[in-house]
Amino acid sequence: MAKTNLSVAAADPPAAARTPDAHENDTGRQFVIFHSAGEMFAVPLAEVKEIIRVPDVVRMPLSPPALLGLANLRGTVLPVLDLRRLFNLPEVEVDDASRVVVLDQGQPVGLMVDRMANVVTVDADRVEPVDRVKATIDTDLLTGMIKDADGKTIVMIIDVARTIGRNFEVAAATAAGARPDAVPLATGADVVAPSEVADEEQLVSFMVDGQEYAFPIGDVQEIVQLPEAITPVPNAPGHVLGVTTLRSRILPLVSLRALFGMHDQALSDANKVVVVSVADGERNRVSVGVVMDMVKAVLRVNRALVEPVPSTLGQSGGHGDIRAICRLEDGRRLVSVLAAEGMFDLDVLRAVRGDDDAAAHTTQEDRVMAGEIADDAQFVVFRLMDEEYGVPVEAVREIVRVPDQLTRVPRSPAFVEGVINLRGTVLPVIDQRRRFGLDEVERSDRQRIMVFTIDGRDTGFIVDSVSEVRRIATAAISPAPELSGERGRVVQGVANLHDQRRMILLLDMACLVEPEEDEALSHFEERLAA
Numbered sequence: 001m002a003k004t005n006l007s008v009a010a011a012d013p014p015a016a017a018r019t020p021d022a023h024e025n026d027t028g029r030q031f032v033i034f035h036s037a038g039e040m041f042a043v044p045l046a047e048v049k050e051i052i053r054v055p056d057v058v059r060m061p062l063s064p065p066a067l068l069g070l071a072n073l074r075g076t077v078l079p080v081l082d083l084r085r086l087f088n089l090p091e092v093e094v095d096d097a098s099r100v101v102v103l104d105q106g107q108p109v110g111l112m113v114d115r116m117a118n119v120v121t122v123d124a125d126r127v128e129p130v131d132r133v134k135a136t137i138d139t140d141l142l143t144g145m146i147k148d149a150d151g152k153t154i155v156m157i158i159d160v161a162r163t164i165g166r167n168f169e170v171a172a173a174t175a176a177g178a179r180p181d182a183v184p185l186a187t188g189a190d191v192v193a194p195s196e197v198a199d200e201e202q203l204v205s206f207m208v209d210g211q212e213y214a215f216p217i218g219d220v221q222e223i224v225q226l227p228e229a230i231t232p233v234p235n236a237p238g239h240v241l242g243v244t245t246l247r248s249r250i251l252p253l254v255s256l257r258a259l260f261g262m263h264d265q266a267l268s269d270a271n272k273v274v275v276v277s278v279a280d281g282e283r284n285r286v287s288v289g290v291v292m293d294m295v296k297a298v299l300r301v302n303r304a305l306v307e308p309v310p311s312t313l314g315q316s317g318g319h320g321d322i323r324a325i326c327r328l329e330d331g332r333r334l335v336s337v338l339a340a341e342g343m344f345d346l347d348v349l350r351a352v353r354g355d356d357d358a359a360a361h362t363t364q365e366d367r368v369m370a371g372e373i374a375d376d377a378q379f380v381v382f383r384l385m386d387e388e389y390g391v392p393v394e395a396v397r398e399i400v401r402v403p404d405q406l407t408r409v410p411r412s413p414a415f416v417e418g419v420i421n422l423r424g425t426v427l428p429v430i431d432q433r434r435r436f437g438l439d440e441v442e443r444s445d446r447q448r449i450m451v452f453t454i455d456g457r458d459t460g461f462i463v464d465s466v467s468e469v470r471r472i473a474t475a476a477i478s479p480a481p482e483l484s485g486e487r488g489r490v491v492q493g494v495a496n497l498h499d500q501r502r503m504i505l506l507l508d509m510a511c512l513v514e515p516e517e518d519e520a521l522s523h524f525e526e527r528l529a530a
Contacts, residue, residue: 029124031146032101033117037089040155042146043111043475044120047160049102054094054112055080056505060480060491061436070481071100073108075498079481080110085359086163087141105164110441124144127157146282201306202393203299203326204469206274206292206336212335213292214299214326217393219276219340221287222378222470223295226271227253233352237345240352241291251275252352253289254344260321270294272468276340278349286349288340298380299335301326301395306337329423378469379495380462381504383451385438390464390472390495390504397451397458398465402443409528413520417462419528420449426528427451428462428521435512436490454509455520461512472497479505 053097057069057080071078080100084091097115102108126146129140141163146155203214204223215458230242239258242323243250257265273289304322323339327519351467378401379390406418406429417431429449432439442465449460472495480491492508513521 010124029127030119031155031157032119032423034101034113034115035117036083036087036114037092039089040117040153041083041113042120042155042157043101043103044157044159047103047105049104049108051116052100052102053109054098055102057493058505060505061384061438064491067291067481068112070494070503071110072496072498072501072503073102073110075496076108077478077480077494077496077503078102078108080112081164082112084114103160103164105160109164113407114190120146144474155186169386183354185372199303201298201303201334203337204274205296205299206272207294207296208256208292209265212296212333213256213322214335215276215340216337216338217276217378220469221277222290223276223468224273224275224470225267226273227293236352237348240348243352244289246275246287246289249287250353251287251289252349253291255291257293259325259343265293267291274483278340278344278346286346286353287342288344288349295466297377297399298393298396299328301328327335377477378471379504379506380450380466381468381470382448382466384432384436384464388467388502388504390451390506391452391509393469395454395509398452400449400451400460401445402447402449402462409524411527413517413524414519415517416524420460422451422458422460426525427458427460428524429462430513432461432463435461452509452512454513455518457518457525459513459521472504480505 029041030045031043032045032048033040035041042506052073055071055073055078057071059069066081068082082091085091092114094112095316098112099116100110100112127144128147129144130142138300141159142156142379143159144157146453147153148155185210202217203323204217204220205212205214207213224246227244227246230244232242233240236242239255241253241255243252245251270293272292272295274292275287275289277287279285304335305328306326308324309322319512321338321343322336324337326335326337327333328335378393381388381390381392383389400422403420406420408418412419412428415430415431417429417434419426419468421427431440442477446465447462448466449462450466451458451460476497477493477495480494482489490508490511491505492511493506495502495504495506497504
């Protein structure tokens with residue numbers, strides 16, 4: 001639903017936008033009254049920022065039951081709690097009367113209620129301590145009771161700080177109003193030993209006309225869906241499909257099929273666009289969208305398996321654009337590693353973009369790629385159910401298809417779905433849906449195994465699909481709500497892509513496997529190796 005502000009005090013509208021002054025505090029306190037499960041509750045008006053309709057939410061894995069999820073409140077991440085779940089009341093479906101009361105707790109927190117009542121000013125003698133009134137709910141979360149003049153109607157005053165605190169760990173800095181601008185992100189150094197990185201090369205591979213190609217991960221800015229609208233450019237070479245707009249910048253689109261002289265094929269939803277960065281002078285870079293048939297995998301391969309192009313291939317037929325051949329699976333799988341530099345005519349790209357002076361049109365993202373500024377990070381985005389998750393690209397060793405059958409190993413840990421043979425190495429595989437307590441589904445062709453290196457150990461996680469590799473500005477990343485308990489820390493940040501109406505939950509790789517699970521995995525792998 002669209003978020004809509006709601007006046008909570010028809011009789012006294014200005015009160016909803018201000019804090020009562022000292023005189024009002026002497027004569028009475030103002031409260032916002034609402035209904036849930038047949039009971040009436042109240043919160044101090046001074047703690048209410050606004051009241052909105054129930055928004056769409058992104059559900060967080062392993063979160064407290066009371067947390068409905070995260071919503072986008074005008075560019076701010078808003079955790080939304082269900083009042084019924086907080087007080088163990090019977091649940092009902094959300095309807096048009098339901099509302100979210102946005103409370104100020106150093107950062108905004110939403111409280112979903114059944115319906116609003118009014119705003120009242122209550123004299124001090126009408127507020128009684130909790131211990132004087134018997135209630136069927138947890139009175140530890142209340143500060144008092146408001147008794148009506150008839151002596152029958154009772155409104156329970158919620159202790160907002162304690163109620164929220166039971167579900168969230170509010171850091172001291174947040175309580176003091178000092179909120180960090182961005183969450184610290186895991187880097188390759190957190191998940192892969194530096195000595196291993198020096199001997200490996202990371203590639204993004206894709207298919208074109210039945211052949212597998214790859215770009216080094218450093219050349220890839222992101223991978224996106226083929227846009228619906230492509231604007232043709234008059235007099236452009238045949239391999240230039242046209243231009244599109246990607247986050248307020250003009251992006252030339254090039255067909256790798258046409259560039260390499262392969263037979264033409266109609267574009268479809270299966271096509272992907274790999275956005276690569278090409279040097280244009282010493283400091284400037286140009287972004288180019290290269291259209292592929294499909295993206296295959298993210299690979300981390302030993303440099304010993306990457307060989308220069310045989311001289312017998314020469315420079316014809318597009319082979320001059322291939323800088324190396326990667327031999328995998330004992331030579332049965334060959335991946336041609338492309339050289340982004342030199343593949344494209346920069347004069348043509350400038351003309352396509354309409355740049356008379358490339359330096360004058362350098363974008364913020366181009367400057368990031370040139371190393372002048374560093375205000376973004378690169379993530380692999382995957383899906384589980386209806387939600388999107390992101391992991392640092394450095395944490396992904398590779399992405400492979402799920403085999404028809406996983407090998408079950410007797411006496412394996414309960415959380416291990418099975419094992420696969422990954423180029424001679426036995427790899428334990430965990431079902432990420434089961435890990436996050438989500439509904440299980442049948443195996444499909446879209447599912448993938450994402451291989452992560454965590455504490456020096458490779459582990460596979462089955463996800464519903466891998467959608468893209470993309471750069472996300474740190475300004476768009478907010479810290480995730482600090483949920484109570486260790487399990488809630490698996491989400492370390494939220495990428496709030498406001499213009500696209502998307503939220504991507506960024507995972508903390510160190511928390512994907514619990515300490516006791518990590519120990520069980522260690523013993524399991526020792527038994528397999530014996």
